[in-house]
Amino acid sequence: DIQMTQSPSSVSASVGDRVTITCRASQHIGGWLAWYQQKPGKAPKLLIYAASTLQSGVPSRFTGSGSGTDFTLTINSLQPEDFATYFCQHANSFPHTFGGGTKVEIK
Amino acid sequence: EVQLMESGGDLVQPGGSLRLSCTASGFTFSDFWMTWIRQAPGKGLEWVATIKKDGSEKYYVDSVKGRFTISRDNAETSLSLHMNSLRVEDTAVYYCSRYEETPRRLLNYWGQGTLVTVSS
Numbered sequence: 001d002i003q004m005t006q007s008p009s010s011v012s013a014s015v016g017d018r019v020t021i022t023c024r025a026s027q028h029i030g031g032w033l034a035w036y037q038q039k040p041g042k043a044p045k046l047l048i049y050a051a052s053t054l055q056s057g058v059p060s061r062f063t064g065s066g067s068g069t070d071f072t073l074t075i076n077s078l079q080p081e082d083f084a085t086y087f088c089q090h091a092n093s094f095p096h097t098f099g100g101g102t103k104v105e106i107k
Numbered sequence: 108e109v110q111l112m113e114s115g116g117d118l119v120q121p122g123g124s125l126r127l128s129c130t131a132s133g134f135t136f137s138d139f140w141m142t143w144i145r146q147a148p149g150k151g152l153e154w155v156a157t158i159k160k161d162g163s164e165k166y167y168v169d170s171v172k173g174r175f176t177i178s179r180d181n182a183e184t185s186l187s188l189h190m191n192s193l194r195v196e197d198t199a200v201y202y203c204s205r206y207e208e209t210p211r212r213l214l215n216y217w218g219q220g221t222l223v224t225v226s227s
Contacts, residue, residue: 034213043217091212094166098152
């Protein structure tokens, strides 16, 4: 099975900051990576799929990059509504494992 | 509007069984694969199982193989997760999600979740 290692597990940032989250796959997964945002008590929300394609309706301050084994989610100019937990997930082969999550907290 | 509504979560003793359901609306259910994902209290997301559009292929995370069965009824637009031999570590919120396998491989709609608590 492919393991997904996400870092950092948490980050403190201020409104307007740029935040970068990384996700590393234990095997090559091509571009089959998605990013999800989850707020407390809510279901996750798809942000980015195929490593770098922004889901409809998601603000352009969210960008994804990478391929193969190393991927990045960048949030430019952090907004108050962006404080949440972010998860990566691969879809290269079953099981579609999630990363451990990154909590973006207010500094 | 796409809607997914889970039900069936409950408190159950270790070794017990439970059946979760997910009722879908707002899209052609038989055109999409479906997935169950769970989240233990205060923990991350765990992919549990996925079923193909026609039910002909099913995939499970190792920790539930032989204990959980995913199934679907396309006529009733419903997804199920039959859970047997439940363990304390199965305690979680269980989400159903619509999986778009082709061409984008993504989970773009999720239900609100249903809580399963396994405890004596």
